[in-house]
Amino acid sequence: MRLATWNVNSLRARIGRVEAFCERHDIDVLAMQEVKATYDQVPLMGLAALGYDVAICGHGQWNGVAIASRVGLEDVTEGFPGQPGWAEPATAEARAIGASCGGVRVWSLYVPNGRKPHDAHYTYKLAWMAALREAARDWLGTPTALVGDWNVCPTDDDVFDIAQFRHSTHVTPEERAAFAALQEDGYVEVTRPYAPGYTYWDYYRQRFERDRGLKIDFVLASPPLAPRVTGAFVDRDERDPAQGQGSPSDHAPVVVDLV
């Protein structure tokens, strides 16, 4: 089974690229983040014609998550127990969707950005990740994949210039500890051994062209699932403005193969 995760930065603006990506790589399950759309807003006929069922847990503005699957899409759940809410309607209830796909429980996750350390959104980010850890403990015994945009750089090597992030989110000890805690519980980050490179490059200052990016998109596999991983890669071509139709997302998709 081939599983992918991709922060698409608007599914409406990117539907053509998403369909081409699924076809080109023979994707079975695609977890998407920042879809910025509800189900009825997106022309999904193309994906349906390719054999995919789609579930969207989304808001029309700044975020929203989705799962497209052609190996079954069952027991769809929006959010997880204990997920902290947020007063702003634009950010509420649209950061996690889970479903059973071909015998694997897949969670498409959009971890809050946090904006700035000391910002209330940063506190919310840490609370959200702590709640995810608590919920994820219950899924350790079954084949589970926690995939998505984690908005955390686990090591200094995951940032093009750590000096520029002295006063930024994504690299603080607290965020790194929250990401590491899931691995201490038994989840295994399965992409890095096969695909150590960046997954995100800012739009401005030609960051992609100069390979000045971040590694923030990951796949955490539960103990029963981790040994089934046979490979992974980052499809940098999908971030390349010179390739494909229309403008790219600022994230590249991450693909994982499972037996």
Place this chain on the structure above:
DNA sequence: ATGGTGGGGTCCCCA
């Protein structure tokens, strides 16, 4: 310390 680009919704917020 700031601004650069792209995507939303209403002319400004968010990544």
